[in-house]
Amino acid sequence: MSELLLTGISQLVTAEGSSARRGAEMSKLRIVTGAAIAIDGGRISWMGREQDWNGFAVEVVDVGQRAVLPGLIDPHTHAVWAGDRLGDFEARAAGATYEDILASGGGIWHTIRETAGRSCEEMAATALPRIEALARSGATTVEVKSGYGYSVEAELRMLRTIRRMAGQTRVRIVPTLLIHICPQDEAERVALRDAVCGELIPEVAREGLARAVDIFVEQHAWSSTDARMILTCAKAHGLAIKLHTEQFQNVGGLELGLELGALSVDHLEACTEVQCRAVGESTTIATILPGVSLHLGLPAAPGRRLVEAGAAVAIGTDLNPGSSPLFSTSAAMGLAVRMNGLNALEALAACTINAAAALGLSDAGRLEAGCVADLLVLASDDWRDLAYAMGHSVVRDVWVGGRRLEL
Ligand code: NIG
């Protein structure tokens, strides 16, 4: 006997298996027509053709001949920030570049000045509606990074904010410590690096404030030499690692990430053909962020080439005020089809099972017995509408742990 049975599912589309889908495997998803899902204790206990169900359910919910998909997983956001970057938006429209603004002390530095002194309450109050917007777009799990704190104390406060938020929403939140921007002054750079390795990472590990440490490796951010020290320290404290890399320049971040066994390398707008092949030969997930290419006018990351090279590609919004004010995970999926050359099945794998793998999760991002019952009911009977519709969400209902979210 099951607690709950969902029936009337026109199409159920899901990846299968507990590991990331790579290369050609990304488009081999299972499509079940006329499906049903049984749920017990917040997890899927059975899934298949409705006509094959021969159990008994306490409650039956008929979704009305609509498509059902796994809840989307957004593996890369900076959803906690204060202030805005409307000035940057105007300056860029007038010809300034993102890198110019950053190099002159604006951009990310501006958001740090706005955010670092805020209390946990203030930060959570502005960030939670952003998480809810992502949920309305279909995200049931959202990674949230720190990174606008800069000092040890302010980064810890950001991570404690993210922990507080996790207790205030049913959306699953996965916290990441981001070592974002690097002081230009040499002595300050060394001092910050030492504080990160000597104080911040040990405290984050001790309090369980993050699952992974991410670092921005770029000409105007951290060098791959400093990143090696910081990421090696993270690993020694039992934390997974990730990198913001190959966004503008190739300064060794991608190769470092692959060498150190990063969970994911993210951005990749400047990723070369040789680098695509290297990612394809690794177990690291390639997380692409089409909202950044759209908002900053950067080349789109070579999603198609990464798939052809055998890589496991994931997609994120990169929700942040400077490079990607994109409040929709399903829109990121649709942009990856249009801008990065993925087909709809690949994009769905990239937003579900592969995004889960980019966060080190193996029981989410797919609808199979034993997995969390996080799923979407679309307003459409055809799942492809999720990537197709623009400026309008076709997500009708969002379920987390077998319960519908009030959105
Ligand atoms: O993922 N590139 C570095 N970090 C963020 C942007 C943060 C910001 O501009 O505030 C990113 O693009």
Ligand code: FE
């Ligand atoms: Fe980012």
